[in-house]
Amino acid sequence: xxxxxxxxxxxxxxxxxxxxxxxxxxxxxxxxxxxxxxxxxxxxxxxxxxxxxxxxxxxxxxxxxxxxxxxxxxxxxxxxxxxxxxxxxxxxxxxxxxxxxxxxxxxxxxxxxxxxxxxxxxxxxxxxxxxxxxxxxxxxxxxx
Amino acid sequence: xxxxxxxxxxxxxxxxxxxxxxxxxxxxxxxxxxxxxxxxxxxxxxxxxxxxxxxxxxxxxxxxxxxxxxxxxxxxxxxxxxxxxxxxxxxxxxxxxxxxxxxxxxxxxxxxxxxxxxxxxxxxxxxxxxxxxxxxxxxxxxxx
DNA sequence: CCGTATCCCACATGATACTG
DNA sequence: CAGTATCATGTGGGATACGG
Numbered sequence: 001x002x003x004x005x006x007x008x009x010x011x012x013x014x015x016x017x018x019x020x021x022x023x024x025x026x027x028x029x030x031x032x033x034x035x036x037x038x039x040x041x042x043x044x045x046x047x048x049x050x051x052x053x054x055x056x057x058x059x060x061x062x063x064x065x066x067x068x069x070x071x072x073x074x075x076x077x078x079x080x081x082x083x084x085x086x087x088x089x090x091x092x093x094x095x096x097x098x099x100x101x102x103x104x105x106x107x108x109x110x111x112x113x114x115x116x117x118x119x120x121x122x123x124x125x126x127x128x129x130x131x132x133x134x135x136x137x138x139x140x141x142x143x144x
Numbered sequence: 145x146x147x148x149x150x151x152x153x154x155x156x157x158x159x160x161x162x163x164x165x166x167x168x169x170x171x172x173x174x175x176x177x178x179x180x181x182x183x184x185x186x187x188x189x190x191x192x193x194x195x196x197x198x199x200x201x202x203x204x205x206x207x208x209x210x211x212x213x214x215x216x217x218x219x220x221x222x223x224x225x226x227x228x229x230x231x232x233x234x235x236x237x238x239x240x241x242x243x244x245x246x247x248x249x250x251x252x253x254x255x256x257x258x259x260x261x262x263x264x265x266x267x268x269x270x271x272x273x274x275x276x277x278x279x280x281x282x283x284x285x286x287x288x
Numbered sequence: 289c290c291g292t293a294t295c296c297c298a299c300a301t302g303a304t305a306c307t308g
Numbered sequence: 309c310a311g312t313a314t315c316a317t318g319t320g321g322g323a324t325a326c327g328g
Contacts, residue, residue: 042186089279135233
């Protein structure tokens with residue numbers, strides 16, 4: 001982010017309106033909800049964590065089990081991802097006081113509701129991504 | 145959706161196991177369609193470009209007009225975003241030979257179909273992001 | 289007008305090591 | 309077991325300048 005330049009380089013977003021549509025006095029959409037959501041889901045592990053927790057719903061999943069079901073994730077990234085989801089109230093964290101400690105995670109109702117739009121994305125992806133891959137390869141070939 | 149156990153092997157989503165059924169994963173899956181889609185939509189300008197082009201559909205939009213409707217985007221990022229979309233066959237590019245040249249962009253049918261799952265995301269975001277923001281602020285307050 | 293080529297930096301992610 | 313701390317790095321993306 002640039003220093004003291006008051007003008008932000010990013011403002012209006014997916015809620016971009018037609019100039020004639022309605023007079024939005026503000027014009028500046030400091031934080032478009034869709035952008036914010038995409039920023040979260042776009043993270044490398046967020047959607048996978050939601051998926052894994054969603055599959056276990058309404059059961060709880062422990063940290064190590066979560067890690068086991070998300071091959072490739074590091075402890076750091078898993079913890080960070082869960083933190084973020086917890087902060088957003090999408091995930092609930094329950095600590096079982098014991099030695100060693102046990103920590104259980106589950107989706108909140110809000111988090112569970114997210115699985116629906118994600119499912120829409122997944123369905124679209126399953127149906128069309130193969131074609132997109134082909135198109136990409138063809139494009140690469142045709143290029144010079 | 146069941147609360148069954150087991151690793152996530154379901155085809156089509158954020159699949160995580162190796163194709164050879166190795167059991168526990170050693171490698172993460174690079175070819176999950178949903179992951180690929182999210183990587184694209186997660187880009188800073190992709191979804192906005194789709195939105196703007198979708199609003200204009202079936203009309204075409206020229207480069208400069210697109211840029212005008214996407215405040216904050218640089219020429220580099222706009223060109224790069226459009227290239228990527230074109231490569232994916234989500235966007236069609238038409239060059240009108242003239243001086244100065246005119247280039248028109250429009251969504252393909254495939255690209256237009258993407259607006260539906262995106263709309264699902266947007267609806268969810270508009271309905272719930274405010275609450276998520278609150279939760280984040282409360283969380284920040286509660287934890288020093 | 290419509291791009292591409294460079295440079296640059298913040299940041300997301302990964303590897304590793306260390307605690308309670 | 310469930311994290312946090314630290315360091316290294318690849319890259320997305322912004323600024324700027326040049327070219328067709």
